[in-house]
Amino acid sequence: MTRLTSEQILGRLIGFETTSTTSNLELIDFMRNYLDDFSVVSQLVHSDDQTCANLYATIGPDDIGGVMLSGHTDVVPTAGQNWNSDPYQMKSDDRAFFGRGACDMKGFIASALAGVPQMVAQSLMTPIHLAFSYDEEIGCVGVKKLINAMRDFEVKPRIGLIGEPTDMKMVPGHKGKAAFRVDVTGSSCHSAYISSGVNAVEYAAELISFIRNMNHEVQQRQQLDDGYSVPHSTFHVGNISGGTALNIVPKQCQFEFEVRNLPQDRLDDLVHEIQRYSMDKLLPDMQARFEQSDIQFTLISHYPGLLTELDSTVIEYTRSINPVNEIGDKVSFGTEAGLFDQQLGINSVVCGPGSIDQAHKPDEFVTREQMQYCDRLITNLIDRCKTVFPN
Numbered sequence: 001m002t003r004l005t006s007e008q009i010l011g012r013l014i015g016f017e018t019t020s021t022t023s024n025l026e027l028i029d030f031m032r033n034y035l036d037d038f039s040v041v042s043q044l045v046h047s048d049d050q051t052c053a054n055l056y057a058t059i060g061p062d063d064i065g066g067v068m069l070s071g072h073t074d075v076v077p078t079a080g081q082n083w084n085s086d087p088y089q090m091k092s093d094d095r096a097f098f099g100r101g102a103c104d105m106k107g108f109i110a111s112a113l114a115g116v117p118q119m120v121a122q123s124l125m126t127p128i129h130l131a132f133s134y135d136e137e138i139g140c141v142g143v144k145k146l147i148n149a150m151r152d153f154e155v156k157p158r159i160g161l162i163g164e165p166t167d168m169k170m171v172p173g174h175k176g177k178a179a180f181r182v183d184v185t186g187s188s189c190h191s192a193y194i195s196s197g198v199n200a201v202e203y204a205a206e207l208i209s210f211i212r213n214m215n216h217e218v219q220q221r222q223q224l225d226d227g228y229s230v231p232h233s234t235f236h237v238g239n240i241s242g243g244t245a246l247n248i249v250p251k252q253c254q255f256e257f258e259v260r261n262l263p264q265d266r267l268d269d270l271v272h273e274i275q276r277y278s279m280d281k282l283l284p285d286m287q288a289r290f291e292q293s294d295i296q297f298t299l300i301s302h303y304p305g306l307l308t309e310l311d312s313t314v315i316e317y318t319r320s321i322n323p324v325n326e327i328g329d330k331v332s333f334g335t336e337a338g339l340f341d342q343q344l345g346i347n348s349v350v351c352g353p354g355s356i357d358q359a360h361k362p363d364e365f366v367t368r369e370q371m372q373y374c375d376r377l378i379t380n381l382i383d384r385c386k387t388v389f390p391n
């Protein structure tokens, strides 16, 4: 049995180049063998093409809920970034550890794994579950498979700590998101005779200004949430392409848009509003002139928001074990917490070492101090799990 510190494990984890959509199986193998060394049985839930896997393990009794420690194993690419050292080889100085994934979020996973020998040595009355996913960074893709598998578990975790970088503050909420591609199809003709064609670019533009205007609409009618730096649901178009030449009425136009909703605003309702405008206002007009005109919406990705009450069990529990006893602002980036909460009823909070300011950037780092806080949280958690949840 090799006991490793969180620093040593972090070094190993950073060494696996687990960019989203590339295989994470070598990393999963490492974790599996490590857990196996301490006789912890883990189960894998693979992607359809078998190149990635989620890992789930329970330490302690398997007949009651307990506490889940959750993190994603994938990282964002380093292409186009100017790093001072190899991003996949951990460097450290007296203040911090550097490498891709240091704070987002291999630091948290390393800390959780470093606690395993201690978890096993104690006779826990409350179980600790480890849930490590793949392909989070491209829209919480991998964890959805894990969640599907977890639906059949007889006992599910009661509460979840999702260790995204929050400087160890307890973040009780984040926005949800849906991303769509829209394909507008009209009919082309010589631009001197515009009335015989249907201009896809112009109809797309009408739809885009409707989407843009939704930003103002929701501020008028929906309740703002001042816990967020942008206190309302937001709408945004990120790219567009269409048309071939100026003297041809364009037949095709494609664009992508996203809605980031406050959890208290229903994402479906907001999206339906945009789709209704297309179907009821734009499409009849287009089809009156060319019957095969079309507007197609394709969902690219989506995940729900998180809205955890400050007096909920997970906040009180985490407060009791967290050396950083601070509630953080709600965050506009997404996490897997909303999915665990909404789909499995696992009362969840986002809380992990490092800062989102360093995530996705060159020379990503997590400070030694943040890792120490996280290690202490894990040690305190193990202590608390010697009693029955939620004493």
Ligand SMILES: [Zn+2]
Pocket: 072, 104, 105, 136, 164, 165
């Ligand atoms: Zn992350």
